[in-house]
Amino acid sequence: MRLSVALISLAALAACETPVPNSGAGVGFGSYAEYQAEREAQLIASGEGRGAGGATSGLDTQAISAEATAAINAAENAAAAPSTTASGPAPAAVSNAVGISAENDFSAVSSERSIEEDAALVAANKEAYVTIQPTALPSRPTSDAGTIVEFALSTTNTVGQALYSRLIPGAESRAARNCAKYPSPDLAQEYFLKNGGPEKNPQGLDPDGDGFACSWDPAPFRLAARR
Structure with missing residues (x-):
């Protein structure tokens, strides 16, 4: 009974099994053996079939090696060559034009x-x-600028307004000659005050007797003091 059941099961499995497709079908041959035989015939006709020893001659490995070497060399040369762009060749490397001394x-x-x-x-x-060893600083030259400022503030008369008597013939021409020796009226006034002015008239610098040598004007000092 068990044997009958087993045989029935095997028969059912065999009926359900999907047939294996023929790999040679659909390419113009009834089977793979026919395709292989036809391919072998084509290789023999072209001289690339089996050699005298029965082995397939295959490809020429030396020719392949030479072609591969040539391709590698060409690729290396192309990589080493300077690249070009649409605007022209690549610019040359910039060198240090200044250099070192x-x-x-x-x-x-x-x-x-x-x-x-x-x-x-x-x-x-x-x-x-x-x-050079350091030396002492020179002394600052003294000036009588303070003297003329004080004198300007102590007076009220204007230039040309006589306060002192000057009765000397040719006083104007003498004053013009002596005033020309001083770079500025301030320096002339300093000398004038240091040497007895305004009561005296050293070098005739104050011919009109206003107390101001060489047309020196005290107005700027008076104006600065009022501000």
């Missing part, structure tokens, strides 16, 4: 003098070096 270039210095000569030059420069 001859004193910092060993090759330039060595062509001009030897190491011994260079050492002698350094020693000569050290010998010529002079250290």
